[in-house]
Amino acid sequence: xxxxxxxxxxxxxxxxxxxxxAQLTLKPDSVLGLATGSTPIxxxxxLGELCSAGTADFSEAVSFNLDEYYPIRRDDPHSYFTYMxxxxxxxxxxxxxxxxxxxxxxxxxxxxxxxxxxxxxLHGGIDLQILGIGRNGHIGFNEPDAVMNSYTHMTRLxxxxxxxxxxxxxxxxxxxxxxxxxxxxxxxxSKKIILMASGAAKSRVxxxxxxxxxxxxxxxxxxxxxSDVVLICDKEAYRGARLGVDIGGTNIKFAVxxxxxxxxxxxxxxxDTCNGxxxxxxxxxxxxxxxxxxxxxxxxxxxxxxxxxxxAINLPFRDTPLESLIAERTDLSVTVDNDANxxxxxxxxxxxxxxxxxxxxxxxxxGVGSGIILNxxxxxxxxxxxxxxxxxxxxxxxxxxxxxxxxxxxxxxxxVKDAEEQAxxxxxxxxxxxxxxxxxxxxxxxxxxxxxCGTARAVIDRYIHYLAVGIRNIINIFSPEAIVLAGGITGxxxxxxxxxxxxLPEDARVEIxxxxxxxxxxxxxxx
Ligand code: GLP
Numbered sequence: 001x002x003x004x005x006x007x008x009x010x011x012x013x014x015x016x017x018x019x020x021x022a023q024l025t026l027k028p029d030s031v032l033g034l035a036t037g038s039t040p041i042x043x044x045x046x047l048g049e050l051c052s053a054g055t056a057d058f059s060e061a062v063s064f065n066l067d068e069y070y071p072i073r074r075d076d077p078h079s080y081f082t083y084m085x086x087x088x089x090x091x092x093x094x095x096x097x098x099x100x101x102x103x104x105x106x107x108x109x110x111x112x113x114x115x116x117x118x119x120x121x122l123h124g125g126i127d128l129q130i131l132g133i134g135r136n137g138h139i140g141f142n143e144p145d146a147v148m149n150s151y152t153h154m155t156r157l158x159x160x161x162x163x164x165x166x167x168x169x170x171x172x173x174x175x176x177x178x179x180x181x182x183x184x185x186x187x188x189x190s191k192k193i194i195l196m197a198s199g200a201a202k203s204r205v206x207x208x209x210x211x212x213x214x215x216x217x218x219x220x221x222x223x224x225x226x227s228d229v230v231l232i233c234d235k236e237a238y239r240g241a242r243l244g245v246d247i248g249g250t251n252i253k254f255a256v257x258x259x260x261x262x263x264x265x266x267x268x269x270x271x272d273t274c275n276g277x278x279x280x281x282x283x284x285x286x287x288x289x290x291x292x293x294x295x296x297x298x299x300x301x302x303x304x305x306x307x308x309x310x311x312a313i314n315l316p317f318r319d320t321p322l323e324s325l326i327a328e329r330t331d332l333s334v335t336v337d338n339d340a341n342x343x344x345x346x347x348x349x350x351x352x353x354x355x356x357x358x359x360x361x362x363x364x365x366x367g368v369g370s371g372i373i374l375n376x377x378x379x380x381x382x383x384x385x386x387x388x389x390x391x392x393x394x395x396x397x398x399x400x401x402x403x404x405x406x407x408x409x410x411x412x413x414x415x416v417k418d419a420e421e422q423a424x425x426x427x428x429x430x431x432x433x434x435x436x437x438x439x440x441x442x443x444x445x446x447x448x449x450x451x452x453c454g455t456a457r458a459v460i461d462r463y464i465h466y467l468a469v470g471i472r473n474i475i476n477i478f479s480p481e482a483i484v485l486a487g488g489i490t491g492x493x494x495x496x497x498x499x500x501x502x503x504l505p506e507d508a509r510v511e512i513x514x515x516x517x518x519x520x521x522x523x524x525x526x527x
Pocket of ligand 1 (some may be wrong): 039040131139
């Protein structure tokens with residue numbers, strides 16, 4: 001199931017309308033399955049606008065509605081017949097004869113349902129089914145206690161549905177007790193499904209959709225069996241807690257996120273065996289689950305991930321199936337990704353670049369790491385930017401075997417190495433005086449420059465120059481809205497940023513991460 005979480009109801013409606021319009025562009029004679037209720041009203045009004053603007057064309061489309069109350073007169077203001085004409089059909093160019101709604105006036109409901117099911121089949125089935133969801137998880141009028149392998153049929157409404165839908169009537173007593181509805185099988189045989197959910201009242205059922213397993217008391221959970229479902233919901237409806245785990249060489253960080261709200265952050269020391277790490281993660285997760293209803297776990301790890309197997313140089317992972325190891329121990333759905341990718345995702349969701357869809361995160365540390373976010377999602381096409389060659393004729397050999405990688409110039413390791421070499425050549429320099437027998441830290445190098453040391457200044461200037469060269473390449477390749485820098489050295493703030501920006505195009509947006517090492521676990525939670 002693809003999940004799109006929108007800022008609010010209006011965004012959700014616009015997104016869903018866009019998908020329907022796209023479906024009609026791809027297949028103008030699409031068979032659409034349509035829903036009623038308050039949820040799709042915004043989408044219908046957006047479709048009306050798109051149709052008037054000529055960007056959605058229903059002239060060849062065919063529609064089948066999910067359900068209708070029974071018995072009900074078609075001209076009753078509460079009938080779904082009236083609803084559909086008021087909210088959609090009057091606003092778009094669909095042909096009246098191409099619209100189909102179960103007839104609530106029939107005196108032979110069984111025959112009506114049979115004929116409706118046959119007609120759907122005659123049209124080749126539903127191409128795109130739009131669904132809302134009842135508070136009790138019903139779709140169409142397939143209530144929690146109904147038979148799930150059903151085709152179009154008459155059903156008795158659940159008391160909870162009568163209560164929920166009474167808001168459209170004068171009182172609960174006026175809500176019809178029965179309804180005609182397409183069945184779960186009719187719905188599940190649709191080619192594509194868009195399920196919409198809005199508001200906090202839907203958060204419980206939405207969490208059943210995003211969580212593990214299939215809860216048979218929630219009819220919509222059966223949609224997990226379908227291979228092409230898009231859940232479009234707003235933030236209010238999307239409330240399940242997610243846990244992010246960021247495995248580092250020194251610490252393992254945990255973050256619990258609900259919606260986009262950070263609920264908990266925690267850190268423990270990293271053990272030096274694979275089993276030790278998995279044991280610790282599993283027991284922390286079970287501890288955290290005592291306080292939070294965790295639906296999914298995301299894990300960030302350094303290293304390479306191939307076919308679910310993780311190999312990391314600085315951790316005891318060699319072809320380790322991290323995802324399944326943690327899933328087996330916790331019985332939760334687990335997603336593993338590279339830690340820099342997770343941190344980049346964390347930056348775009350929780351950091352200073354929340355307003356951006358496309359960013360590149362560069363982490364400056366022992367090496368140079370990177371994560372690319374395009375359209376607010378991790379992209380796995382590329383991303384080893386620390387290994388782009390920045391000096392073709394360089395004699396600097398990188399750990400990867402190449403010469404002249406960006407990492408050999410712009411990592412903190414490279415900065416320290418350069419500074420130590422220069423200090424050894426200039427033993428009278430402030431830089432050497434500040435060193436511990438020639439050994440330096442990044443902080444000491446900046447301190448020496450602050451004290452007026454020319455040697456330190458030259459080392460820093462060169463470092464920043466190469467940093468700028470790499471960033472200029474990234475801008476040329478991706479033109480991201482922003483580049484975010486992270487890593488201990490970015491604690492130097494403006495001392496790093498100001499001279500760097502001077503070497504970059506005027507409109508380049510480069511920022512220092514406000515999340516720093518917290519970004520990884522937060523981003524992992526959003527995987
Ligand atoms: C009715 C319809 C359903 C719809 C549900 C949710 O019961 N039969 O198809 O999904 O209401 O309604 P709302 O969107 O108003 O919450």
